[in-house]
Amino acid sequence: MGVKNKDKPFILTLSKWIIWGGLIGVFVGSTTAFLLTTNDFLGETREHHSWVIYFLPLAGVLLGYIYMKYGKNAGNDSAKGNNLVIEAVHGKAKVVRRMGPIVYLGTFLTVLFGGSTGREGAAIQMGGSIAETVNQYFKVSLLDTKILLMSGISAGFGAAFGTPITGAIFGMEMTALGKMKFEALVPCLVASFVGHYITESAWGVEHETFTIHTVPETSLTVFGVVILLSITFSLLSVFYCQLRHGIQSFSEKYFKKNHMIRAFVGGSLIIALTLILGTEEYNGRSLDMLEQSFEEDVPPFAFLAKLVFTAVTLGSGFVGGEAIPLFFMGATLGNSLSTFIDLPLSFLAGLGLVATFAGGANTPIAAFLLSIEMFGGEGIEFFFVACLTSYIFSGHHGLWPSQTIYEPKSRLYNLASGDSIGTIEKKKK
Template sequence: MPETGKKLLAWVALAAGIGVLAGLASALLIVALNWANATRESHHWLLAGLPLAGFAVGWLYWRYGGRAAGGNNLILEEIHTPTEAVPLRMAPLVLLGTVLTHLFGGSAGREGTAVQMGASLADWLAGLFGQKQMRRVALMAGIAGGFGGVFGTPWTGAIFGVEVLAVGWVGWNSVLEGLGPCLIASFAGDLTVHLMGVHHTEYHIGAAPALVPIHWVWAAVAGVVFGLIARLFSTLHHGLSHLFKKMLAYPPMRPLVGGTLVALLIWGLRAWQFAGLGVPGILASFDGQQPWWVWAAKLGLTALTLGAGFKGGEVTPLFFMGAAAGSTMAGLVPLSVGVLAAMGFAAVFSAAANTPLAGVVMAMELFGGRVGALAGLACVTAYLFSGPVGIYSSQLPIMVRWKMWMEKK
């Protein structure tokens, strides 16, 4: 077999292996979080343990985390400028930290955990098979496998793996380097989750809307609102993180104090629906109009939880915020509650992550063509109005990323 063919075969096998590992990790994460959320909902008193759980998570990362504490941003930095391997201990640490966050009532997601597990396992596998020179692409495949597996959206996972690197649309360098491996890893991750018998949440939107001009106009208008919500979340999240680091030099104290505040707010306001993932709140937004403050409450509690140093992700809470904000508009916008919730679901995520194309593809995968088309316009509009601030501080402007890629050629 020619040398080129051998390399291609090796990369197909490696990408598939990365996807399988990411899928196994995602399946474990979904099962663990389902247990954690169900247990907490049956035993509200667990919320009282959130401060101590936060201290435990903070101490583990302070004592044993090392570079793994960099989380998603460390992975992006290693793709931009590879230096040394992503620590394999990132996977068990972030899994344990995320389960503790959800079990005791922190408001967080799961995408960050799946991505970190997928990428750290991908880096380990690439080193094991002597592919260290291709670490960047392996890490991209790990991101794709984790995202596609945990949400059941393989096309979105592949696009997310190449788009999340830079702000300002997808760079052709990322597409040329990583789209193939990301597709293989994302579909392998999703298939693995299904073969493990783990199921994803299904969203029901009712009748699909007609694609008439007025609906396109309202999709763009709604997109502006979704973009501003995404910008508010990213700004508040980063601001609170900076404040906790400035006020509390000892890292374990940050989630202890933050966990105390989150627990007091949830308990005092009886706001149990905002603890954990908030999947019931997302489903409720598809079924009926929500009060305006619902999305704002989830936004504030999630920014406080993650800003204090708890582990998890931002994306599922962003789904919650977007779906709730969309359903709130049902009395003003001539579209159904389900369609508006679907638009917000995809648009707030894509704007906050600076991944509009992934948001468009996700809307198509989850909600079908006609809803996806309107949601796609909302995603692009939201992205344009969310500004350069996003949830991943290590994303690079697209021209900087392109220049770095050219210099490596």
């Protein structure tokens, strides 16, 4: 019996989503594998040749020149980074296809010369760049264009961290607060899983692992402590976001959006901070101390040092990502709090990692799924409460000012729907 005519459009659309999502996943997975492998090599190179950090200001000048010369197209500015991808999903802008290669080069420069950054921003922007290429090549409709851009985000995040389920939801949850476009679930899921398996299986890239050795027994007391800690982690995310955006706004205004001068000054500040602290632990991605925070004590104010290093690096125009720095801040703060709180060290580090990310990214469901994929489902009830608590108490702040608020997090905030996080922050000032 043949397919009924009324079912053909559904089957055709579903087939296109699967094909396009798979295609995006293949390319994003391959480019992300290149990103992770190259970042590892450059990070090790800097560790063995610490003097290269003194060239960070010059690397900033080069990076600024590239963005000013080649980063703009038809009024769309690649320097907006993830915000441009979010605006494109909402139909307010268009992704510049060369954004991906530019942000990769910028990330390599930042990591090699000692800027404090992550990687998911580069992966997401490459995902958006590849998705836009697919959109134009296949002349995709406007509605499907937005869906495929979400798929690019999903593929980038899933491949960058080895968390395909988280990546699928992240692509739908990242763009707006209070609304998820479940119509995009199929292509986002396909793109994220394909991207993940291309990165790991086809290219053999290994991701970091974090182990929670002991989880406390369930009790009202422990839940109460988890809620209080999650509020603390949410405030940490707000502090970082405000400082990072403040530095960006000030430097753009003071230097008249000259990205070359901004990055030169920012790079000089990073050198000064490194010399003052007498350590390079907070340059680059700081993965060693992040992993250490799950196993043994780390410096008590490591979270604050990383916060300042990252805010200066990204606020002055360098690029990369903010998820790993947020992971670091939350995990090391949780580690430090283990001195005062009678809960397992690795559990507190994991709680801080996930809750700080949930508050900064405004993606509580993706953050919760991240805890499951990263920690193997250990302490699932605590992480669920932590993600929701951090999300609510972080208010309407976040990493990406272009996130649209379809529904306020709570009626207590008394905000109108439809504004972006950036607009609300400006109104408060």
